[in-house]
Amino acid sequence: MAVMNKKIVKTILGFAIIVNGLAACSVNNDTSETIDTKPVEQTTTENEAPLEEQLTMSLVWYQTSGENKSLYLQGYNIGKTMLDKKLAAGTEKKPAIILDIDETVLDNSPYNAYLASSGDVYPNHWDEWVNKAEAEPLPGSLDFLNYVDSKGVDIFYISNRRVEQMDATIKNLQNKGFPQVKDSHILLESDTSSKENRRESVLAEHEVLLLFGDNLNDFSDLFEEKNVKERLDTVQDLRAEFGNKFIVFPNPMYGDWEGAVYEYDWEKTDEEKKKDRKESLNVFKP
Numbered sequence: 381m382a383v384m385n386k387k388i389v390k391t392i393l394g395f396a397i398i399v400n401g402l403a404a405c406s407v408n409n410d411t412s413e414t415i416d417t418k419p420v421e422q423t424t425t426e427n428e429a430p431l432e433e434q435l436t437m438s439l440v441w442y443q444t445s446g447e448n449k450s451l452y453l454q455g456y457n458i459g460k461t462m463l464d465k466k467l468a469a470g471t472e473k474k475p476a477i478i479l480d481i482d483e484t485v486l487d488n489s490p491y492n493a494y495l496a497s498s499g500d501v502y503p504n505h506w507d508e509w510v511n512k513a514e515a516e517p518l519p520g521s522l523d524f525l526n527y528v529d530s531k532g533v534d535i536f537y538i539s540n541r542r543v544e545q546m547d548a549t550i551k552n553l554q555n556k557g558f559p560q561v562k563d564s565h566i567l568l569e570s571d572t573s574s575k576e577n578r579r580e581s582v583l584a585e586h587e588v589l590l591l592f593g594d595n596l597n598d599f600s601d602l603f604e605e606k607n608v609k610e611r612l613d614t615v616q617d618l619r620a621e622f623g624n625k626f627i628v629f630p631n632p633m634y635g636d637w638e639g640a641v642y643e644y645d646w647e648k649t650d651e652e653k654k655k656d657r658k659e660s661l662n663v664f665k666p
């Protein structure tokens with residue numbers, strides 16, 4: 381998961397509280413601040429459900445649907461087919477693949493379910509979840525990556541978990557049996573949430589055959605900070621890459637798709653975000 385800054389004005393039991401913090405599982409470019417571990421107050425009023433409760437339906441789908449499981453399997457099956465095809469064609473440099481970590485190889489949905497059920501907000505308890513190092517592998521990921529490893533292909537995990545979370549991330553991935561889990565193959569966020577420089581560092585020595593992620597920013601910087609229409613248009617422009625070089629996994633819980641709806645103004649109040657969400661919809665009017 382990546383981080384974003386958030387300044388929230390909240391009213392809880394009639395008291396206005398101003399809190400500086402970081403909020404949910406999303407990205408912006410201002411990553412100069414380190415994670416503030418002070419608790420971020422949740423937004424709620426007596427009569428209104430917290431914004432986080434809107435996560436519930438996404439989580440029901442993510443955690444219970446066979447459709448979600450099959451989409452992960454589908455993505456990794458396509459990955460294997462394409463890997464075999466590309467290796468057979470030969471590469472000029474050492475072959476590699478790049479994967480995101482969160483919601484690509486590791487399932488953090490229990491943390492998001494905590495947010496939805498409690499109304500608490502990211503990053504409260506996110507470090508605690510990461511440090512438990514118990515996130516489960518997503519369907520198909522382990523089999524696929526062990527196959528990739530058996531073919532002598534380098535695996536790079538590029539994640540916007542912060543560098544301070546390296547040890548816990550290595551522990552989690554190793555405990556679950558992922559291959560090539562070592563410092564030099566795990567590129568976490570230090571100074572920028574953009575993954576472009578980290579991708580380029582891999583490209584310097586490797587031919588990257590495939591990229592896997594749940595966020596379009598896992599594939600190209602063409603998507604960074606783009607609005608809803610620009611993101612959709614860029615997907616159209618790059619349509620030949622999906623299922624070929626880019627393998628996308630579903631994440632209805634969080635991502636830059638959400639930031640795009642707010643025009644990346646994560647400091648908007650929950651009420652403004654709710655309004656943006658509703659206004660982004662294409663609605664049938666009977």
Ligand SMILES: [Mg+2]
Nearest residue numbers: 480482483594
């Ligand atoms: Mg991710």
